Amino acid sequence: MTQTLPISWWDRAWHVAAYAALIAATGSAAVLLVTGNLDTGRSLWPDPNDFQVVGVWRMAAVLAHTAGSGVGHVCAVLAGLLAARWTRLKAGRTGVVTALGAGAGLGLVDLVSASWTATPLLRELASSPALMNSDGMVVIDPDLQHHGSVLAGMVLVFVAILIAAGLGFTVAHVRPLSKLVLILVSLALIPIAHFLVPVVLVSPSP
Template identity: 45%
Template sequence: MPHLLVFGEQKIRHITVYALLLAVSAGVAAALVVPDLQVGNAMVTDPQWSEQHIAEWRIQAVLAYTSGSAVGHVCALLAGLLVARWSMTDARQAGFITALLAGSGLGAIQLAVASWAATPLLYELSDFPGTGDPMEDWVVNPGLQHHVPVLVGMALTFAVFLAVAAAGFWMAYRAVLLRFVLVGIIVVVMPIALFFTTAIALIPQP
């Protein structure tokens, strides 16, 4: 009976820690939507024709819809490390699957909250005031089905959540020096690489 009580307390602690990671990911995602929109707006200088306005909107969209992902990826890394710590040594396969599930949950909550916060703002930004001439005015269609690069950017960001959670689980069984190197890559290099991939490579300016 005492063993079951300890096991139950451990489960509650694990759930509490994971809930805290979810809350951090969600909170940061919501808080950074507006700053990310401003960054996207600054990346296209003085757009003049429709292709440039569409590129500007897509950059804003991909940054806003993936808002807070850098912090979320750190949370996924921590989740993978914690799952490895909490798993039994003879159940690594189950622990690895649990780490992937933890990463997917963090990715889902981050994208969901960012999308919830960003969608109404992006709908407003899709309206270009124009000149009043119907031959020159245009409006960006905010439906994401018309903006495949944005969807690809979101999918890539979600995939990184899984990869980072798996990396965290794998790192827990490696040497300390290797852990420091991988943490540096995930915390410093990966956000920069993801930014250039999603906001520049996927959406080149015309």
């Protein structure tokens, strides 16, 4: 049986403060990057025709609702490393559960913060002349239940952040060469999971 040892008050306070800083960084990045992501999504189709206006809105929506996810990804890797240190004296699967829980917390903070900031901007965009059809009719319902591709992009980002936290935890327990491979894999996930795949999900949407 593996013996567990008590964690000092200082260690407990330090770990909590470090995780709180990661939460703050993720939430702040999400809020600050919404506008830039919104503009990026719109710029991918600079002159949409009537059949593309919904796609333009969805492109902007998926990037806005997942704003800051790249920062969240990096913070999740750090949270995984933090979880490994926090649970180094604990037994069983506590470390994995802690790392995934930390990643889930960061993922929720990122998506909630981004969505809270993006929702009013996207509603305004949906009713703007730029996204009306040639007859001047509003063609977009900004309620996300009608835009499954946007929700799929959000789920993808959340899962990627969970994976990043798991990779961070794993990095703390493997040999140096394996550490390098895992870090490179994690870094490769940033553009793939947080930009390229959401764009692919949305692009075919009418």
